[in-house]
Amino acid sequence: MYGLSIDVIFPSHLYHGTLDIYLDSFRDKLMAGQYWKPNRDFGRGLYTTISLDQAKTWARSMQEKLNEGNPCVLEISISPEALNTPPSYRIFTGISQDWAKYIYEHRTVKSWNDDPCNPHADIVIGPMADADTGKIVQDGVKLKKNSEWFLDKITRNHANRRLDTMKLGNQIVFCNEDHAPMLHMSGAYHFQGRRWRYHGNEEET
Secondary structure, three states: OOOOOOOOOOOOEEEEEEEHHHHHHHHHOOOOHHHOOOOOOOOOOEEEEOOHHHHHHHHHHHHHHHOOOOEEEEEEEEOHHHOOOOOOEEEOOOOOHHHHHHHHHHHOOOOOOOOOOOOOOOEEEEEOOOOOHHHHHHHHHHHOOOHHHHHHHHOEOOOOOEOOHHHHOEEEEEOOHHHHHHEEEEEEEEEEOOEEEEEEHHHHO
16 A cells, blocks of 8 residues: 655635634634534534635524524634644545545444544545535434435435535534644634624734
């Protein structure tokens, strides 16, 4: 088996949708593993996206679900060169059976520390699942469905139309707290009234 060497080139900024009531916590510690929940697409980690609009959607959905705080999007700069040892990656370049199986296995772990990977990659990159993934997972477990059934369900929108990779959106998940030095919160977008306003860290100190 040949060794695989890859260069992953990140954009200048990534984005994380959250609520303004959690901003101080993120400023204190951007990567806080004790808050990372299991049963997520790519396992426990800090979920980011290359799309500011997608992160805004995440933030709005979070506010609607919790009914507290205001939508907020963290702007995160990334510096892989800050690490002494390069991270390990798992990269899904598009929709595939392996991608669906990976999500299904991580979405159905039974306890906080369970992980189907051995070991889990430090950074996982790939498409997002669409539709109501949590409900689909519940139905799949109840009906004893496999990952092929799951793949069909998570690549359709609410109108049951098939989506391609570009329409699903992208997510980059940081799963190892030891790699916190590569990430820096450079600012945040706050939803105020009917518009989003950007504040750099320097403006808020």
